[in-house]
Amino acid sequence: MKITYDSRVDAAYIYIVESIGAGGVSRTVPVDPREINGMINLDFDDRGQLLGVEVIDASHLLSAEVLRLAE
DSSP, rough: OOEEEETTTTEEEEEEESOOTTTTEEEEEEEEEHHTTEEEEEOOOTSOOOEEEEEETHHHOHHHHHHHHHO
């Protein structure tokens, strides 16, 4: 698992798999932002496998420790 963080847009991506293959993301499922006071998107491949999690407003939803470990 790998985490990247872009502080310019305050977005993090948590890679569940090491690399997203040639087929890439075929479906993105948003989490209702009203429930979490932010935005999280779940990315799936064409077989329904979870590939990664995009976290918008990451500095509010993830701990500072997690963001420090991000690449």
